[in-house]
Amino acid sequence: MYTISAVAPEPPLDGHLHLGEPPDRPDAIAANARYLTRDGRPWMPVMGEFHYSRYPAEEWREELLKIRAGGIDTVATYVFWIYHEEQRGSVDWTGDLDLRRFVGECAGVGLDVIVRIGPWGHGECRNGGFPDWVQHSGLRLRTDDPGYLALVRPWYAQIAAQLTGLFRNAGGPIVGVQLENELYDQPGHLLTLKRLAKDAGFEAPLWTATGWGHAQLPPDEVLPLFGGYSEAAWDSAHDGWPQQSRAHYFFGPGRDDDSIGADLRAIPSVSGGDSSGAGGDESHLVRYPFATCELGGGMYTSYHRRPVVQPADIAALALVKLGSGSAWQGYYMYHGGSMRLGALSTLQESHATGYPNDCPVVSYDFQAPLGEYGQFRDSWAWLRQQHLWLADQGSALAAMTLTMPDEAPSDTADTSTLRWALRADGRRGYLFVNNHQPVETLPDHHGVQFTVTMGGRELVLPSAPVTVAAGASFVWPLHQPVGGVTLVGATAQPVCDLHAAGVATAVLAQAGGVEVELVFDGAEVASVEGPGTVTTDGDLVRVSGLQPGTGCRVRITGHDAGRADILVLDERSARQLTRGRCYGADRLVLSAAPAVVDGDAVTVYGAAADADVLLYPPLSEAGTGGRLFGRYPVGGPGPVSAAAPVRLLAAEGPAREPVVDPASGNASAPTDADFDAAAVYEIDVPAEILDGDDETLLRIDWTGDVGRAYIGDTLVADQFWYGPVWEIGLRRHREALRGAALRLRLLPMRKDAPVYLSPHVRPSDYPAGQVLQLRSATFVTVPRTVVEPA
Structure with missing residues (x-):
């Protein structure tokens, strides 16, 4: 059990900074010692x-x-x-x-x-x-x-x-x-x-x-x-x-x-x-x-x-x-x-x-x-x-101050102590947990519960101990107002707020694999769409056993007749979610491919030919089949992928001896003259790519030291190889490519090269002490499709 008490912060020091706009300007931007302000409100x-x-x-x-x-x-x-x-x-x-x-x-x-x-x-x-x-x-x-x-x-x-x-x-x-x-x-x-x-x-x-x-x-x-x-x-x-x-x-x-x-x-x-x-x-x-x-x-x-x-x-x-x-x-x-x-x-x-x-x-x-x-x-x-x-x-968050638990680890500590903190203003707050860092995998933490005292009231969250898994990183809301209802606590991450069909709606998402539990104060659960269990504990109402996703909604009625909806998404759906005013209302747009809202135009990048977007609220209840989100086809052609024809013009020579800069002690990059020993490849770009409006990426899957791409004698792209596929966008070079092929020059990597590579990408085999492999080159056209729901 981890315990913490929120303390109402003192008002921030103000008026001392030689910044900001005159306070009589209605939308004035200014700053105090804790946060920025805009339109008279804290602004982040x-x-x-x-x-x-x-x-x-x-x-x-x-x-x-x-x-x-x-x-x-x-x-x-x-x-x-x-x-x-x-x-x-x-x-x-x-x-x-x-x-x-x-x-x-x-x-x-x-x-x-x-x-x-x-x-x-x-x-x-x-x-x-x-x-x-x-x-x-x-x-x-x-x-x-x-x-x-x-x-x-x-x-x-x-x-x-x-x-x-x-x-x-x-x-x-x-x-x-x-x-x-x-x-x-x-x-x-x-x-x-x-x-x-x-x-x-x-x-x-x-x-x-x-x-x-x-x-x-x-x-x-x-x-x-x-x-x-x-x-x-x-x-x-x-x-x-x-x-x-x-x-x-x-x-x-x-x-x-x-x-x-x-x-x-x-x-x-x-x-x-x-x-x-x-x-x-x-x-x-x-x-x-x-x-x-x-x-x-x-x-x-x-x-x-x-x-x-x-x-x-x-x-x-x-x-x-x-x-x-x-x-x-x-x-x-x-x-x-x-x-x-x-x-x-x-x-x-x-x-x-x-x-x-x-x-x-x-x-x-x-x-x-x-x-x-x-x-x-x-x-x-x-x-x-x-x-x-x-x-x-x-x-709200900007005005809150940090409270650290007594047992908080320092940045020199081992991995045995859970990393967490509270930001609060004495009335509401957010509980933060981080169990992720690069390089050193952190352990699972079992049997975790938090007791938070805020406004003279103690809340235990969740009601039963849970495991905070390795890699989990999340924030939970405390005493969040949703319309006329108070969400006292939730083991789910806040995503956004909106009004849908006149109802205040909080969107939350499961995080870190922790089972979602919602706790309300002075409210009644009108309905739970999907699995869920409702229990009461005095004035508190707990909803547990939810199955997060696009079909999970909890409808709440406050004792003062206020209403609220809580949408609870799964982690994958939450990362596919964007928001914007489109088709006449403030909506959630859920798409597996990236979606961009510009007025009533929803543009989806690289969606599969049979892809759909989901909208909440739907454009109409008709045809949803009782689903919360309306489903609408993207209707685009889908990404087009084709192997790029590659011609080897010259094989690589021996990798150069390492060169170290005497001032810094760091390895120096190859010079122009060093590329005389590079492997040389030539790639013709098809006319249909040059005539299109969408971006086409040339994806080069290779291993080596340094690669350069030229059109004629002009260097247009380069990469210090570090593992991921090298991508070169061709749209900006269309006119130049109409009269010339794209030429690659690739240098091999020495086994003893004094460079750092992430362990999971380091080559395991260096024939004759060096490595250069060009495994494939592929054209991938990424279509932009404007969704036109019927």
Whole structure:
């Protein structure tokens, strides 16, 4: 039995931050020490990073709709200086660099925007985003050096001119500006940058800066934003898990992660923390809400470290941050992209530019929820389930404070103690449990029950002990209002709230295989659709023995004649669920293939030819056969898969000897000259693919070291092999492919290569000390089908 008592929190410190909009504005955005506010209510943004300059402009709107469908309400984007002004005085804001158009597209689909204006940004970009002419200017960069500020002023003015009319004070979507990035010991310079930005015309309620590494920030002038990753491509190639990543799977009040950017810091952490994240005084952070901008939506691959990140790793980390007090969920990256090729050089971070990591020249897929070519990853669905909940109940959660159990384990503890925590406001709350982490499988915990005291009342949940299985990660609601009824507790995860046919409806989902039990206060169970047992205990009514799924609904009548419905989905269905106003009502859309709602258009990506979508409430009761969800055919052609004809033009030579960068000690990526020894393959793309409007992915199943794809002499894609099939989107290259074949150059991997690969993908056989296999190449066309229910 685990016990805890919720304590009503003191009102948060307010009025001290030099942020926010005038309080007389009806929809004012502001912040106090615990949470952000909007329209006079607590507000929890859910933010995803998407770099406009790394994706084709003609596809921005489609991708932003996918982002919105994943439950993101705010887009963050870097403005990389080198992309726009590679050559001094020649500034380009056209095509894929049209920042103004991108922000306008965000507004058009209802997304807020945070612009990360640097001047230094990182993002695995060459020089952190500085043009070479700035990098080699001889000035003291990222300081108040007058010569450096003389370069920053016109650059800020350029950005601001692009954004005129798009700031909040002019009715635009820009709600925040991030200054610089990963600057640890220059609070005065950050204040200077804020002044320069305002002088240039930037105006936003929220000003932010990254706070990790125990950064010194100008007090009360910017919100410190934090991050956390399940892996770290910037770590060394040691055969294990980065130390700080483990800490992110434990609940607790700590915010900092000293490992982010530690490979670029020339000075020790300024407040006593070390490179592992241990130590350091965080007492000053009580003046700010716990906000994040870089929860790992995945991880990039450096040449020397190539981890595979699983959806459960991403979702569990995000849930732990919510349980630990996060009031602003921000993901990096949420949508992958492709590095640009400059007129003067390639534009990736590399050893050649003095950085400790060699990155791919083109690929910035990041294993993100939405990939380099807009692919839907399983993590998109796993996170969406959390985001649907936050869209409805994030306002309540944001105002709640963390209570840790007395027996809570530290992040250096063994795996024998269950990891759990409570966020509550004294009246209602959420119980968080995490029994998942990467690399080290956690054990099952048997005989688990919780006793929670809240508002002077004690609740035991569940009524009989249960097993929290290895890999389980979930949140249970406590004292959740549903219409005129109180759901005192549930052993099911909240998904969303809606009104269906005028009835307040709470949607819950089974989680972790735990049997679902619902507990109501002062209510009567009008009906249970599907199996279920109703028992009473004084004023409490318990419903157990439910069979979660699309046919499970509990109808409740409160003693004050209030009504409520509770839909209880199984875990699989909950991850197939999206929500939107379509066909004249607020509806749940359940689809095995990813679905995107845009007005009354429901677009399904890659659905099988005989697939259906389920809608709740159904368009009409007629024809449902008594089912809760209406079933409607997608009616599309289904994905088309065809083997790609591959011609071997040249066999590979011997794998090159390992090259180690003396400055970082990390293995260096092959150079252009090394690809003279690559195996060369040629692939013709059929005309029907080039003439289609849908995305076609060339899926290359291979094992080796590094692969590059060319059209003519132009490098269009690359991969540091790390296990998953390499996917190349062809839609953006259709015109170029009409006159040329696609050519692959693949290098073999040496057995003794000093690189880290996830254990489950490591090759077991290295003939003659090296391995290169091209097992198959396949064209897969992913149709977009608009559902047209009869």
